[in-house]
Amino acid sequence: xxxxxxxxxxxxxxxxxxxxxxxxxxxxxxxxxxxxxxxxxxxxxxxxxxxxxxxxxxxxxxxxxxxxxxxxxxxxxxxxxxxxxxxxxxxxxxxxxxxxxxxxxxxxxxxxxxxxxxxxxxxxxxxxxxxxxxxxxxxxxxxxxxxxxxxxxxxxxxxxxxxxxxxxxxxxxxxxxxxxxxxxxxxxxxxxxxxxxxxxxxxxxxxxxxxxxxxxxxxxxxxxxxxxxxxxxxxxxxxxxxxxxxxxxxxxxxxxxxxxxxxxxxxxxxxxxxxxxxxxxxxxxxxxxxxxxxxxxxxxxxxxxxxxxxxxxxxxxxxxxxxxxxxxxxxxxxxxxxxxxxxxxxxxxxxxxxxxxxxxxxxxxxxxxxxxxxxxxxxxxxxxxxxxxxxxxxxxxxxxxxxxxxxxxxxxxxxxxxxxxxxxxxxxxxxxxxxxx
Amino acid sequence: xxxxxxxxxxxxxxxxxxxxxxxxxxxxxxxxxxxxxxxxxxxxxxxxxxxxxxxxxxxxxxxxxxxxxxxxxxxxxxxxxxxxxxxxxxxxxxxxxxxxxxxxxxxxxxxxxxxxxxxxxxxxxxxxxxxxxxxxxxxxxxxxxxxxxxxxxxxxxxxxxxxxxxxxxxxxxxxxxxxxxxxxxxxxxxxxxxxxxxxxxxxxxxxxxxxxxxxxxxxxxxxxxxxxxxxxxxxxxxxxxxxxxxxxxxxxxxxxxxxxxxxxxxxxxxxxxxxxxxxxxxxxxxxxxxxxxxxxxxxxxxxxxxxxxxxxxxxxxxxxxxxxxxxxxxxxxxxxxxxxxxxxxxxxxxxxxxxxxxxxxxxxxxxxxxxxxxxxxxxxxxxxxxxxxxxxxxxxxxxxxxxxxxxxxxxxxxxxxxxxxxxxxxxxxxxxxxxxx
Numbered sequence: 001x002x003x004x005x006x007x008x009x010x011x012x013x014x015x016x017x018x019x020x021x022x023x024x025x026x027x028x029x030x031x032x033x034x035x036x037x038x039x040x041x042x043x044x045x046x047x048x049x050x051x052x053x054x055x056x057x058x059x060x061x062x063x064x065x066x067x068x069x070x071x072x073x074x075x076x077x078x079x080x081x082x083x084x085x086x087x088x089x090x091x092x093x094x095x096x097x098x099x100x101x102x103x104x105x106x107x108x109x110x111x112x113x114x115x116x117x118x119x120x121x122x123x124x125x126x127x128x129x130x131x132x133x134x135x136x137x138x139x140x141x142x143x144x145x146x147x148x149x150x151x152x153x154x155x156x157x158x159x160x161x162x163x164x165x166x167x168x169x170x171x172x173x174x175x176x177x178x179x180x181x182x183x184x185x186x187x188x189x190x191x192x193x194x195x196x197x198x199x200x201x202x203x204x205x206x207x208x209x210x211x212x213x214x215x216x217x218x219x220x221x222x223x224x225x226x227x228x229x230x231x232x233x234x235x236x237x238x239x240x241x242x243x244x245x246x247x248x249x250x251x252x253x254x255x256x257x258x259x260x261x262x263x264x265x266x267x268x269x270x271x272x273x274x275x276x277x278x279x280x281x282x283x284x285x286x287x288x289x290x291x292x293x294x295x296x297x298x299x300x301x302x303x304x305x306x307x308x309x310x311x312x313x314x315x316x317x318x319x320x321x322x323x324x325x326x327x328x329x330x331x332x333x334x335x336x337x338x339x340x341x342x343x344x345x346x347x348x349x350x351x352x353x354x355x356x357x358x359x360x361x362x363x364x365x366x367x368x369x370x371x372x373x374x375x376x377x378x379x380x381x382x383x384x385x386x387x388x389x390x391x392x393x394x395x396x397x398x399x400x401x402x403x404x405x406x407x408x409x410x411x412x413x414x415x416x417x418x419x420x421x422x423x424x425x426x427x428x429x430x431x432x433x434x435x436x437x
Numbered sequence: 438x439x440x441x442x443x444x445x446x447x448x449x450x451x452x453x454x455x456x457x458x459x460x461x462x463x464x465x466x467x468x469x470x471x472x473x474x475x476x477x478x479x480x481x482x483x484x485x486x487x488x489x490x491x492x493x494x495x496x497x498x499x500x501x502x503x504x505x506x507x508x509x510x511x512x513x514x515x516x517x518x519x520x521x522x523x524x525x526x527x528x529x530x531x532x533x534x535x536x537x538x539x540x541x542x543x544x545x546x547x548x549x550x551x552x553x554x555x556x557x558x559x560x561x562x563x564x565x566x567x568x569x570x571x572x573x574x575x576x577x578x579x580x581x582x583x584x585x586x587x588x589x590x591x592x593x594x595x596x597x598x599x600x601x602x603x604x605x606x607x608x609x610x611x612x613x614x615x616x617x618x619x620x621x622x623x624x625x626x627x628x629x630x631x632x633x634x635x636x637x638x639x640x641x642x643x644x645x646x647x648x649x650x651x652x653x654x655x656x657x658x659x660x661x662x663x664x665x666x667x668x669x670x671x672x673x674x675x676x677x678x679x680x681x682x683x684x685x686x687x688x689x690x691x692x693x694x695x696x697x698x699x700x701x702x703x704x705x706x707x708x709x710x711x712x713x714x715x716x717x718x719x720x721x722x723x724x725x726x727x728x729x730x731x732x733x734x735x736x737x738x739x740x741x742x743x744x745x746x747x748x749x750x751x752x753x754x755x756x757x758x759x760x761x762x763x764x765x766x767x768x769x770x771x772x773x774x775x776x777x778x779x780x781x782x783x784x785x786x787x788x789x790x791x792x793x794x795x796x797x798x799x800x801x802x803x804x805x806x807x808x809x810x811x812x813x814x815x816x817x818x819x820x821x822x823x824x825x826x827x828x829x830x831x832x833x834x835x836x837x838x839x840x841x842x843x844x845x846x847x848x849x850x851x852x853x854x855x856x857x858x859x860x861x862x863x864x865x866x867x868x869x870x871x872x873x874x
Contacts, residue, residue, distance in 0.1 A: 150462050
């Protein structure tokens with residue numbers, strides 16, 4: 001089937017991320033979408049500037065209107081940000097009956113009602129998953145995954161810069177300005193970070209979440225907004241003394257008298273999952289009447305995570321563009337003729353760290369024998385814990401934590417250890433995963 | 438537009454939950470789907486038995502084949518569980534060109550390849566969001582939300598019964614059998630809990646997750662599976678001593694040599710989010726090359742949460758059934774003519790608990806004045822914390838945590854407190870949310 005052509009407006013952080021993800025995962029993506037996606041043209045302020053993506057495969061222009069007018073481009077990806085120019089270009093693309101994908105939360109929060117009406121009139125889709133929560137597919141989850149629910153409440157950490165600052169103030173006991181400076185140095189905060197700090201960015205995102213959760217029009221000027229600029233490390237310390245964390249939350253609640261929409265610093269009990277979302281990560285807690293509480297966590301900004309959402313939207317539009325029934329979402333995510341015959345590994349090939357629980361007869365040299373066996377099989381020890389023997393036992397419990405190894409070496413080690421006279425019972429082995437979240 | 442008719446197979450826990458959610462949220466659902474959903478017929482073993490849902494609005498039969506043959510039913514919802522009869526009914530429904538929605542993980546894991554091929558041939562959809570993670574829309578997230586990613590790893594707590602037992606063993610220091618008995622008493626574990634405990638249930642779910650993440654066929658017999666029956670409270674205690682929690686995880690990893698699929702008890706560091714998923718809750722950590730780590734948390738079982746996923750699938754099918762372009766997913770989740778003009782509350786109407794940080798001149802009676810003002814406005818105090826004064830200050834910091842009140846009362850209280858001679862500086866007010874996760 002013919003590839004779908006897209007045009008991209010803006011090759012900044014997210015624009016280049018989108019180009020990179022589309023190129024790097026071209027095979028994976030077309031196995032899912034059933035068609036290839038090709039970039040016909042991209043517009044950027046300075047086409048000669050070196051940037052973080054390979055632009056050799058498509059036409060690079062200065063004039064964004066050339067992209068919006070491009071005869072072949074069926075989908076326009078708006079990644080220039082800001083409100084006025086973006087609004088004009090998106091409306092023009094819609095007028096030209098092109099579908100639009102955008103990461104622009106200000107555009108959607110402020111001009112979304114107008115834009116969606118135009119899209120509806122012209123029979124096109126405007127997709128905006130990347131506008132809220134970066135790579136977390138929270139728009140899709142609320143719009144589709146929770147479609148059976150009456151949603152009562154949304155509470156989210158929806159600005160990564162602010163969360164990075166609050167996490168830094170707490171973990172390092174530093175003041176606001178110091179951590180902000182670090183965030184700027186690391187590229188997590190803009191040169192002018194005011195929209196992140198004063199809550200404007202979070203208010204735009206909350207506007208969108210509240211609309212899709214409650215079925216109300218976008219009303220960004222009705223969000224009560226407080227920033228985090230006034231918080232001190234003493235506030236954070238006092239909250240900690242009482243068992244709370246301070247997070248900058250966007251909250252939308254359905255109350256008997258109406259809907260609350262507010263963005264402000266908020267104390268939440270330390271044991272709640274949201275209290276443990278740190279650094280630049282985002283998370284959104286959604287409560288539905290049927291599903292109960294759900295939490296959606298991931299990177300809320302950055303080049304690749306935002307591109308992840310942009311590309312998901314492009315794939316959605318590609319599926320909608322292709323009316324034949326095979327181009328629904330495939331049952332197993334990938335097109336039936338694209339399933340891969342990848343080898344499934346057997347137990348011997350697994351790689352894992354291990355927690356071993358032994359009972360050893362309490363006499364000299366046992367631990368030396370055990371550790372020698374592990375060393376002979378190149379298994380490194382992370383920690384050993386020898387416990388007090390229970391009063392009625394003649395063996396002592398020994399706990400060993402190992403580093404990663406291949407399971408076949410561990411199997412061999414265990415059979416040698418269990419052959420030792422001083423180890424009367426089978427060793428209990430539990431695998432360890434350090435995970436990355 | 439004409440309602441869509443569905444037929445339901447099975448009115449057990451999930452079947453009745455589905456009826457309840459469809460009826461309770463009928464308005465919310467049709468505002469989203471653009472069409473009403475009506476139940477034409479439901480089959481149940483004993484139509485005379487009293488059950489947890491109102492069955493007066495549709496025909497109740499004993500023979501499930503009558504549902505699958507029903508002329509009007511366009512979607513068949515399979516909720517009888519088990520493998521053989523379910524397979525036969527689903528294949529028959531597909532042969533009759535009816536779409537299918539199912540919550541049956543064993544059916545999909547074991548017979549999915551055959552079922553999807555039949556669906557493909559007959560041009561119908563088989564939707565199975567409820568088969569994994571209950572109300573968490575993890576299938577949709579992986580299939581669509583992460584469509585731009587090369588997924589590297591999935592690790593999940595995907596059996597609520599097992600997680601309830603492990604949480605109980607840790608929190609209450611009890612043995613396996615005691616907590617299992619409690620789980621059975623509370624209805625979290627079946628009379629025969631072997632599939633939950635030996636890992637079969639989790640292996641079925643992992644089979645499905647691995648297929649849609651990596652683009653491989655369903656291969657349930659290739660999952661390495663260990664149950665949790667051998668774990669003791671000592672194991673959990675020793676893991677805790679080393680800074681780890683033991684969770685029963687389903688893990689699917691892309692390795693250079695192939696794919697690992699395994700279900701087994703696993704130590705994970707205490708600070709990881711998955712380590713803090715307790716009781717019957719489920720959570721799945723998905724790592725994609727573009728998005729990085731994402732976590733998806735919610736109720737993994739139960740009547741209403743599972744029904745949430747079943748209904749979301751029905752809505753998806755309804756949208757696919759309706760080919761006119763307005764029946765795509767609406768931009769703001771609800772159909773444009775169904776947006777509601779709900780009142781947005783002003784700040785004065787917000788309800789919240791508060792953290793107040795005061796600086797008080799250190800003399801008798803100040804705290805009495807402050808607490809009197811709060812009491813006069815019916816604001817209850819949760820905690821008061823008087824800190825040591827910094828050496829160079831003549832005021833003492835006082836922290837007050839209040840219970841929930843209306844913001845207008847708090848505003849009044851603060852203006853009265855700030856008018857006190859002994860309170861020289863403005864009071865800092867931060868809102869508190871206890872959240873529910």
